[in-house]
Amino acid sequence: MVDVLVIGGGNAALCAALMAREAGASVLMLEAAPREWRGGNSPHVRNLRCMHEAPQDVLVEAYPEEEFWQDLLKVTGGKTDERLARLVIRASSTCRDWMRKHGVRFQPSLSGALHTARTNAFFMGGGKALVNAYYRSAQTLGVQVRYETPVDHIELRAGRFVAAHAGPLRFEARACVLAAGGFESNREWLREAWGRNARGEWPADNFLIRGSRFNRGTLLKHLIDSGADAIGDPTQAHMVAIDARAPHYDGGICTRIDCVSLGVVVNRDAQRFYDEGEDFWPKRYAIWGRLVAQQPGQIAWSIIDAKAVGRFMPPVFPGTQADSLPELARQLGLDEASFMHTLDAYNAACRPGTFDHTVLDDCATAGLAPAKTHWALPLDTPPFYGYALKPGVTFTYLGLKTDEHAAVHFNGVPSDNLFVAGEMMAGNVLGQGYTAGVGMSIGTAFGRIAGTSAARAAMKETAHG
C-alpha cells in the first residue's frame, strides 16, 4: 500500500506529491487527463503573487504582508478566512527557493505586464513549463504517476480515507490529498448553479471555459454528498470577458480582450452597462465575465477606434472592422439607431482632458450613465473595430472547508488522513473576486501543506500499525 495518494495532476497536486515524497512517504499521483493534457488549469497560469519586504530576485520594491492582505480583502469583499489567507500570504514569500529546487524558473516580468513586477513573480515559459519541471522532479524522486485515471469516488470510514476508485480500479493509501480542481467544465453543474434568469435564459449555456476540460468536479460533488463541509457559492468563479470565438475549452490567456478600457462596451441592445474606465484593465479584468453574464444573451461588444490600436495587448482573433460607426453596427448585427444613440451620447459626454492610457488620466465623461471615468475619448477616428465578448470561466470557488493543516472537515471535525489543496479549497481564501497570481499562491501554499500533512498522517499510521 502506498503512503500518500494524490488525486489530481496540477500545481497543487504536484506540490503535495513532492512535499510528501520529500518527507519520506511513498507517493502515487492519479491524473485524470492523458499526459499531453496533464496539469489541469496550471498550464495556463503565468505567475505567483508574492509577499516580500524588500526587492528579491525578479521582484522589485516591496509588497508587505499587510498590503497583500488589504488587496485580498478588497477583491473578496471580506469573503475570506483571514487566518488561512495570511498563511498563504506568508508562505508566498518563502516558497520560491523550494520551487527553484524543483526546476521552476522565474523571469523578470516583461512587456504587457510591467505593472505586476512588484507583486508577481513570473514563470519562465509560463505554467506549462512549471508543470513540466514539477513532473520531471517527481519522476526523479520516485513519485509514481498514473495518467488517464479519473477518480470517481472514494471510500471513507468515519471521516478517514480508505481507498479511491477510478472505474474498476481501487487504490488504497494511508493518507490522501484531494487536488482534483473545480467544476468549471461540468456544464450541467454550471447550468444548475446559475439557473434560469428573468429573461428565461440559462446563462451558463453561453459560458466558455478557459481551462481544462477535465475539471468536472466529480470528486468535489462526491465529497459534498458524502458529508464533507463545503464553503463558497457555486456561482462564484474567476470569470473574465473573452473573445466570443474562443474555443470551448483551454482558450487560456490569449483569448482575453484587452481593449475594454480604451473604448466602450455595449450589450445586445446596443446599451452601455458599466464604467469601462473604472481602473486599469488588469485590475478590473476579472469582473467583466460576470458583467457580460448578466447581459441579455450573455454577449457584449467592445468597441474601439483607430486611436486605441497599439495601446493594448494584441487580440488573437481580428476584430470586425468598419469605416463608420453605423457600418460597424450593421456588421455586428446591432440595431443601428440604438447603437448610434449610445455612441453619440458617449461621444458628446467626453470632456476634454489629457489622455494617457498608462495612468489614471483625467479624460472622463460628464452627465452620462454609466459614466466612463478614465480614458474617455470620443470614438471618432476610423477604422472602427468591434470584438464580441462572452463570459469565460477560469475556475470555480465552491470548495471544501479546511484549516491550517489542509484537512477535509466532516461536520466541523477535521479528518485524520484526508487533505485538500488547490482549486478544491481555494474558496476558503477567495470567496469572490480575484487578483492576479493569487490562485497559484493558494495552490502552492496549500499543496505543500497538504503534502506534508498527508505524509505525517501516513507515517503515524505506519508507526501505529
Next chain:
Amino acid sequence: MAESRVIPIVPLSAARAEVERVLTICNACRYCEGFCAVFPAMTRRLSFPAADVDYLANLCHNCGACLHACQYAPPHEFAVNVPQAMARVRGDTYADHAWPPALGALYKRNGLVLSTALAAGLALFLVLAVIKQGSLWQPAVGGNFYAVFPHGLMVGLFAPVFLFVVFALAMAVRSFWRGVSPGAASAPAVEEAARDALRLSYLDGGHGEGCNERDDGYTLARRRFHHFTFYGFALCFAATCVATLYHYLFGWQAPYGLTSLPKLLGIVGGVSLVVGTVGLGWLNLTRHPSQGDAAQRPMDRGFILLLFLTAASGLVLMLVRTTPALPLALCVHLGSVMALFLTLPYGKFAHGVFRGAALLKWAIEKRRPHSVVMGE
C-alpha cells in the same frame, strides 16, 4: 501604431502564413518572452508581413523550449509549434535569398546536391592523382602533399571556389538584410550581436540550463556540440590561413612539423570538429520528432556529415602522412573539402550567416524606442 512601411505587401507563402498565424497567437499570450529574442522582437509588432516573418524565423535558434512550454501546442486545436513553423520559413529564406537566384532551388534537393558534390570532388582529385602519378598507392613521399598535387594546382582549384562562396553568401545576406531595415548598426549593437552569435546565447534557455532535445528537460548538449563544431571549423580555417601566410609571406613550404602552428591548429580544430559533428548528428537523430522541419533533415545531416568527413579525413591524413596511403587519404580529404566548399552557399552553412544578420537586426532594433506601448 505600427510604423508605416515602404516595403510592398507580398502575399505570404504557406510556410510564412503559418508563422504569421502562430505569432498572432504568441503575441496575445507572450508566456515565452524569457526564452529568447524572437518573442521580445515579436512584441514590437502588431502584424507579421513576409519580411518580418523571415527576420524572426532566422532569429529563432530552434532550441525548442517554446514548444514544450506552449499551452497551445498540439493536441490543442490552435496547434502552435513555433520551432517547426520557423524552421520551414528558414528553409524558404535560404532559397529565396540565394545568389544567383536560380541556384536557390538547390536547397530543395540538398541531399542529392551534397552527394553529387562529394562524388565529383573526390573523383576530380582521384583523376588528377592518377594522371599525375600513375598510381594511387605508392611509396611514401615523406608527407609532402605537393608531390601528389602541386601547390599551384590546389590554389587554382580552391581559390575560385572560395571566392565564389564568399560572394554568393554576401549577396544572399544583403538581400535578406533589405527586408526589414532596422537602421544603422552602432558599435554596441555589433558587439552584442557578435557576442550572442559566438556564445550562442539563445541556446541557454533563458535560464542557463540549455534547451530541449528529446523531451521537456533542458540540456546544454546542443550548445556545446555546436561550439565544438563552430570553433573546430574556425581553427581548421585558421590553420589553412596560417599555412597560406607561411607559404606566400615567408616562403615556408608545407609539410610543416607536428608542433608547427598550422598543424596544431588543424589537429585541435579537427578533433573538435569531429566531436561536434558526431554530437550534433546524434542530437539530430534523437530529437523530439515535432521539433524542426523533417524535410530539412537531409540538408542538416548532409552538412554535418561533410563537416565530419572533412575533419576526420584531415586527421587520418595527418596520421598516414608518411605511409603509402598518403595520396589516397589526400584525395578523400581534398574531395571532402571541395564538396563542402561547393555546397556552402546552398546548404546548412547559410544558417550561420542569416542568423548572424538576424541577431544584428535585433541588437539594433532593441535599442530603438518601442512603437507599441501597452497600458498598464
